[in-house]
Amino acid sequence: MSTLTVSVVTPDGPVLEDAFEMVSCKAESGELGILPGHIPTVAPLTISAVRLKGEGKSDRIAVNGGFLEVRPDKVTILAQSAEKPSDIDIDRARMAKERAERRLQNKQADIDFQRAEMALKRALNRLDVYENNF
Amino acid sequence: MASLRDIKGRITSTKKTKQITKAMEMVSASKLNRAEQNAKRFVPYSEKIQEVVASIAQGGGDASHPMLEAREVKKTGYLVITSDRGLAGAFNSSVLRKVYQQIRSKHTSANEYTLITVGRIGRDFFRKRNMPVDMDITGIADQPDFSDIKDIASDTVQLYTDEKIDQLYIYYNHYVSAITQEVTEKKLLPLTDMNKDGKPSQSSYEYEPNQEEILEVLLPQYAESLIYGALLDSKASEHAARMTAMKSATDNADDLIGDLTLSYNRARQAAITQEITEIVGGAAALE
Numbered sequence: 245m246s247t248l249t250v251s252v253v254t255p256d257g258p259v260l261e262d263a264f265e266m267v268s269c270k271a272e273s274g275e276l277g278i279l280p281g282h283i284p285t286v287a288p289l290t291i292s293a294v295r296l297k298g299e300g301k302s303d304r305i306a307v308n309g310g311f312l313e314v315r316p317d318k319v320t321i322l323a324q325s326a327e328k329p330s331d332i333d334i335d336r337a338r339m340a341k342e343r344a345e346r347r348l349q350n351k352q353a354d355i356d357f358q359r360a361e362m363a364l365k366r367a368l369n370r371l372d373v374y375e376n377n378f
Numbered sequence: 379m380a381s382l383r384d385i386k387g388r389i390t391s392t393k394k395t396k397q398i399t400k401a402m403e404m405v406s407a408s409k410l411n412r413a414e415q416n417a418k419r420f421v422p423y424s425e426k427i428q429e430v431v432a433s434i435a436q437g438g439g440d441a442s443h444p445m446l447e448a449r450e451v452k453k454t455g456y457l458v459i460t461s462d463r464g465l466a467g468a469f470n471s472s473v474l475r476k477v478y479q480q481i482r483s484k485h486t487s488a489n490e491y492t493l494i495t496v497g498r499i500g501r502d503f504f505r506k507r508n509m510p511v512d513m514d515i516t517g518i519a520d521q522p523d524f525s526d527i528k529d530i531a532s533d534t535v536q537l538y539t540d541e542k543i544d545q546l547y548i549y550y551n552h553y554v555s556a557i558t559q560e561v562t563e564k565k566l567l568p569l570t571d572m573n574k575d576g577k578p579s580q581s582s583y584e585y586e587p588n589q590e591e592i593l594e595v596l597l598p599q600y601a602e603s604l605i606y607g608a609l610l611d612s613k614a615s616e617h618a619a620r621m622t623a624m625k626s627a628t629d630n631a632d633d634l635i636g637d638l639t640l641s642y643n644r645a646r647q648a649a650i651t652q653e654i655t656e657i658v659g660g661a662a663a664l665e
Contacts, residue, residue, distance in 0.1 A: 253422050253423045253426055254423060254524065255420055255423050255424075255524035255603060255606050256419065256420075256523055256524050257419035257420070257422075257423075258419075258422055271586060272587070272591065272595075273586055273587040276586070283584050284582065284583045284584060285583055285584040285585070285586055286430060286434070286583045286584070286585055286586070286592055286596075287585075287586035287587075287592070288591065288592055288594075288595035288596070309595070309599075310595075310599065311430075311592065311595055311596060311599075313426070313430055313583075320426055322423060322426055322427055322430070322599075324524060324528065324599065324602075325524065325525065
């Protein structure tokens, strides 16, 4: 079966580069599934998990926004941060979640509100990827 | 002529200073190594994002975004990257001088520009001169993560989006080699020269959902990545500049110790000669 080369790149260096058979992710316009031979595409991603499926292996990566670039035989994900489940700092994510929830409860200025909401999303996404992997 | 004890004291203190500068040189050398690696790790990300941005900018004629269009300039933003600590030779002063001259020649009143500084030295420099420092960040680690700079990068881009500034320049030391750093001025926003540089795009893309919305996500991320790239570049330059400065300090200390040892020996010899003369003179007087 043909494969796709998937590379996940962040400003702090490449996170992953490997061959997979299918990539499914959540773009801003909805779920996207990509198989080899896909038409070149660019799509922004939401804060979500990217699922990678390959021969007898599957991987999940927590991405914080960014976007996806698809070529027929290559998928590149450019995100400001992206983590494999083994790289997630679970305590930090839990703390971030609690902090964000606390901020959301005592709503003050709206800029704080937005930030807290984003932080909560990121933390929940990390927790989700971490927990569903073990 | 200075006394033997004075010279000896100066030799000891110079030796101690030399130990410190030598140690700082070696610390900077290892930090430079790490900084170079960091800058290298960032390259794939920046190349890729540049490629996608360029292909969108070239490919679609109808794509427009406020960040791509020049507007009338009422206020200019200057993002200045310096270090937190000194002892790095001309690293900070050359950047600050350049920015200061630019501002002096271009602007007549403080309402026409605003400064965003990274690093304590830059902040203090402009504050002392009563220039408007809109945002500042200090205490950036020697090996910065993207998250360290993310807030100030996105706030800066936000200033442009909110039309509080109409163009943004960035000033930093570009790392050429361990002994050469160049003060670089870059126009960050608006991204007008996007179409000129770069090779023609290899592939045309489908845009999901459409170009405008992708630009909405992509351009701020691109601008932030440029700021982060400049910071990494500047960090490498800082360590290189500090290493060179400390190396020349160590060399100077060596020279100074050599000179002082010479005059110490001379003084010692003069003292011995004098003593002998005195003894001989005394013995002669007794005969």
